[in-house]
Amino acid sequence: MNMTEATKTQMNKAQAVERLDQTPVEVRPAKPNDYLSQNHPVWCPGCGHFFVLRALTKALAWLNRPPEELAMITGIGCSSRLPAYLSSYGFHGVHGRALAVAAGLKMARPDLTVLVAGGDGDGYSIGGNHFLHACRRNMDMTYLVMDNEVYGMTKGQPSPTSDPDWHSKLAPHGTGITAFNPLGVALAAGASFIARGFSGDPKGLTKLISDGIEHKGFSVIEIKSPCVTFRPEQKAWQKQMRPLNIEPTPNKLEAAQAIHASDGFDTGIFYQADQPVYAPASEATHSLDEIEQELVL
Amino acid sequence: MTATALIPAPIPADHRLSVSISGAGGAGAVTVGLILLEAFGKAGFYGAMTRSFGPQIRGGESAVFLNLSDQPIETLPEATDLHLALDWKNFMRFADEIPLTSDTQIFYDDSREKPPQGVVDSGADCTPLPLMTTLKQIQGGRINMLGLGVIAQRLGLADTHIEQALQKTLGRKGEEAVRLSMETVRLGQTLVEAAKPSPLQNWQPTDKPRWHLSGNEACAIGALRGGLKLAAAYPITPATDIVEYLAPRIEKRGGQVLIAEDELAAMNMVIGGSFGGQPSMTATSGPGLALMTEAMGLAVASETPALVITVMRGGPSTGIPTKSEQSDLNQILYGLHGEAPHIVVAPLNVSESVPVTQWALGLAERLQTLVILATDQHLGQSRLICDPSPFEDMAETRGLTRLLAHPNDPADYHRYALTDSGISPLTQPGMEHGAYTADGLEHTETGLPSSSASDHSAQTEKRARKLTEFDYGDDWATYLPASKSKRLIITWGSSFEACKQAVARHNAEAKKDEQFSLLGLRLLMPLQSNTLRQLCKGQQVFVVEQNASGQLFHYLLSEQALPKSSQSIARSGPILFTPGELASTLRRLTKEGK
Numbered sequence: 003m004n005m006t007e008a009t010k011t012q013m014n015k016a017q018a019v020e021r022l023d024q025t026p027v028e029v030r031p032a033k034p035n036d037y038l039s040q041n042h043p044v045w046c047p048g049c050g051h052f053f054v055l056r057a058l059t060k061a062l063a064w065l066n067r068p069p070e071e072l073a074m075i076t077g078i079g080c081s082s083r084l085p086a087y088l089s090s091y092g093f094h095g096v097h098g099r100a101l102a103v104a105a106g107l108k109m110a111r112p113d114l115t116v117l118v119a120g121g122d123g124d125g126y127s128i129g130g131n132h133f134l135h136a137c138r139r140n141m142d143m144t145y146l147v148m149d150n151e152v153y154g155m156t157k158g159q160p161s162p163t164s165d166p167d168w169h170s171k172l173a174p175h176g177t178g179i180t181a182f183n184p185l186g187v188a189l190a191a192g193a194s195f196i197a198r199g200f201s202g203d204p205k206g207l208t209k210l211i212s213d214g215i216e217h218k219g220f221s222v223i224e225i226k227s228p229c230v231t232f233r234p235e236q237k238a239w240q241k242q243m244r245p246l247n248i249e250p251t252p253n254k255l256e257a258a259q260a261i262h263a264s265d266g267f268d269t270g271i272f273y274q275a276d277q278p279v280y281a282p283a284s285e286a287t288h289s290l291d292e293i294e295q296e297l298v299l
Numbered sequence: 300m301t302a303t304a305l306i307p308a309p310i311p312a313d314h315r316l317s318v319s320i321s322g323a324g325g326a327g328a329v330t331v332g333l334i335l336l337e338a339f340g341k342a343g344f345y346g347a348m349t350r351s352f353g354p355q356i357r358g359g360e361s362a363v364f365l366n367l368s369d370q371p372i373e374t375l376p377e378a379t380d381l382h383l384a385l386d387w388k389n390f391m392r393f394a395d396e397i398p399l400t401s402d403t404q405i406f407y408d409d410s411r412e413k414p415p416q417g418v419v420d421s422g423a424d425c426t427p428l429p430l431m432t433t434l435k436q437i438q439g440g441r442i443n444m445l446g447l448g449v450i451a452q453r454l455g456l457a458d459t460h461i462e463q464a465l466q467k468t469l470g471r472k473g474e475e476a477v478r479l480s481m482e483t484v485r486l487g488q489t490l491v492e493a494a495k496p497s498p499l500q501n502w503q504p505t506d507k508p509r510w511h512l513s514g515n516e517a518c519a520i521g522a523l524r525g526g527l528k529l530a531a532a533y534p535i536t537p538a539t540d541i542v543e544y545l546a547p548r549i550e551k552r553g554g555q556v557l558i559a560e561d562e563l564a565a566m567n568m569v570i571g572g573s574f575g576g577q578p579s580m581t582a583t584s585g586p587g588l589a590l591m592t593e594a595m596g597l598a599v600a601s602e603t604p605a606l607v608i609t610v611m612r613g614g615p616s617t618g619i620p621t622k623s624e625q626s627d628l629n630q631i632l633y634g635l636h637g638e639a640p641h642i643v644v645a646p647l648n649v650s651e652s653v654p655v656t657q658w659a660l661g662l663a664e665r666l667q668t669l670v671i672l673a674t675d676q677h678l679g680q681s682r683l684i685c686d687p688s689p690f691e692d693m694a695e696t697r698g699l700t701r702l703l704a705h706p707n708d709p710a711d712y713h714r715y716a717l718t719d720s721g722i723s724p725l726t727q728p729g730m731e732h733g734a735y736t737a738d739g740l741e742h743t744e745t746g747l748p749s750s751s752a753s754d755h756s757a758q759t760e761k762r763a764r765k766l767t768e769f770d771y772g773d774d775w776a777t778y779l780p781a782s783k784s785k786r787l788i789i790t791w792g793s794s795f796e797a798c799k800q801a802v803a804r805h806n807a808e809a810k811k812d813e814q815f816s817l818l819g820l821r822l823l824m825p826l827q828s829n830t831l832r833q834l835c836k837g838q839q840v841f842v843v844e845q846n847a848s849g850q851l852f853h854y855l856l857s858e859q860a861l862p863k864s865s866q867s868i869a870r871s872g873p874i875l876f877t878p879g880e881l882a883s884t885l886r887r888l889t890k891e892g893k
Contacts, residue, residue: 073728085736091728092736096597102564106571135560286553297510299340
């Protein structure tokens, strides 16, 4: 991390809080590389996740968040390797539970910018229950799902977002199971910011991530990110993905219509609303002694 | 948490009294028990109360057992002096738990069923009372308050203490409810004569402040004393009361309860809160602990402080959720995959659940590891009048707090540095130059994922060493030696108090060389094997525990902490050991040993 002394002084906590209400920020001295560690990703050459990492660091630089006030929480999978590549704090936990770790962290440390990342298997299958309840809680955090419709780290098994007719070793005739609709589920479960991005659209994705982080509440950003090794046909996404030509809506019915009408190739914010954010107060009001007095006969 | 102490003399019969109350659901047996316990407390006495339920949520029969004394008392009654049957509905379901003898005085309502054959066979004095008939004299009166009056009159409990207890227990229902209840109690008092002489005639009341709390509440208080800031949990019997008790109180201390969607989430939330720098815990029981197991391994691997309180119940599977058993020891010790050294502690009674929970949270913080604190349904849900637990700032006195790093340069900070103690100083989000990634993957000293053999062996060794090298002082056990004894009882958790009274009773009558010493293990992992081996030298050892297969016995044997001649005294739950049962076992063992 190479930040100038001047940058650091600008980044005290008070300002970090203030910035939530001030967009755009006038001074942007942080650079994307400030948010990168020196570790080189384990991802395959050409993997979509490289572009997600790039968009993320650009968004963080744009937002000017001090790296030590960020925490990136992940589970298991190719995309979940992300924390090691950032200069922020990170937690690389067990498969599927990143959102739970993040909920505990945000409860304990509401001052932090909490980011969560993972893949489609981690988030929608083994972590499916936590996804539902993270949406319900609507805590102020941002969830980046790098969706490549396949379990890459275990070498090519069908995931919840795989098409039913995709043939693989584990499902030689396809799974025959309808693909999971993450945006529809997120809307039904109560997330307050719901978007789809594409790793091949660096500019658009940077903006989406930055908007998601600035949004007060649980932001779900489903990022289509091709797996060039096990799903080489996803290279065609570059030609298929297109920006959504409608404004973000706070209307659930309109959002549901847009989500379910989409063929899965639209990018943009499908839903954004001010919803109650779960953030209980945490100021001590009583001494231990006062609490223990209740026990006295 | 006394280390070595004398075996207390048994409480003389004229200084203790046991009362039990049973009734169908809604009859209010538990309420009478709570009020009676509180009233005895107000009168300057001590007491312990346990309850037993059927499986029904509402409408099931229930029973309470109270052991009362003018001295601190924590065991279950082994014979009931006075029993009040509000009705006989399903009474025989409790037959194994309510010990009736020919000395028992039973009062019951004469308008309904007659006492069951099992009760008649016990030889107890069964006196019918016109409870339902009398109740007609009072609009809105309840049969349990009438019964409370009967008990109060019989025992010679003063009205002021009953009134105070009613106020405390029913006060939230309003003044009218309290007044009506007291009126009903007074009517009940007219139904029986006071026992002569009064069973309380030799009791010396104290005016010292005392606490009224349950084991689960004691755990909550201990955790708050340890600085708990986050409790994440999913409801499960019989652990939920811990979190319910915490919910309104942890807020007052600047912390939060987080309701998890399942136990997998709960354990991961604890890890998240702790990673953020705040002392965090969860509370669960066997089935929930099973679900938490993977993430408990994450706490070990990532060296994130985490406290898990498990309140054991009958198992396996759903088992007997409302009743006690010490049968999850193997799960607690061995449930994690890989080499996952962690700490296991277990309070020996309700009152020490306060300091032991504080200690457990402090050990997690200091040693950056998983601590499992094991209690059981009996310890957790028993209520106790006891002396207040003196406050100790364990961060100050024992250094039980996080060892923080203050790096000046990010390149200098190695989160998993190999230190002499095995403890690597910790940073937390927000600290400049301290950023790191905590990882469940094996890692290098800096935290970078690594599958190299040398990193794995170095980190595995460090995670074990920090626990084995730590000085736990005298708190690992309570040892009650008998001077010339060649016989030693080793036990843990809720079996300890029954063992203590059994040994006290046996030793009071036995020759010096036929007496028993008693050791209650409080720190089960890392086992203090060397010390234990020394202590067992030349002794005939018996391991007492409440499970079918002798899990503690086999654990101690496998750690080579016991002489080969040691014997297991193990019995499955949910019926708890009583001092009487164990005392006769000790007599038998003494005879066999000759």
